[in-house]
Amino acid sequence: MKQESAEVIALKTLTWLVGDEEILPIFLxxxxxxxxxxxxxxxxxxxLSAVLDFVTMNDEWVNACAMATGLDPHDPMRARQALPGGADIHWT
Structure with missing residues (x-):
């Protein structure tokens, strides 16, 4: 995924997050x-990276965001990996 596409996904995720009265205070x-x-x-x-890191900590949040924004549930993690500091982590 290109960084530009990742930024758009992160902005969509942020827009969803700001609209959620329960989750936004937790993020803040x-x-x-x-x-x-x-x-x-x-x-x-x-x-934007922090927003993606935060939302992807909880599968329910990822799915709620995907449903509300029309994103694929895997998009936030893919976007995070495409942004600076988000390379794949390999646990060995």
Whole structure:
């Protein structure tokens, strides 16, 4: 996946996350960002990566995001791998 496509998926995921009143506060708490900071930094690569890292921690969130956005449930992880710092991790 190209980085540009990954960024679009990350932005769709962020849009879904911001619209979820239960999950957004969890993300904000874990990231240490305020809603204002999230708005100001929404297109920064480290924020987009953090959003994908966060959402992909929970299969239910991934599936809810995919259903709401029309993404394939594998897209958030594929997108994360295409962004800086997201190379495949091989546990051996």
């Amino acid at each position: 708490g874990s990231s240490g960002m305020s809603p204002e900071e999230l708005r100001m930094r929404a297109t920064e690569m480290d924020v």
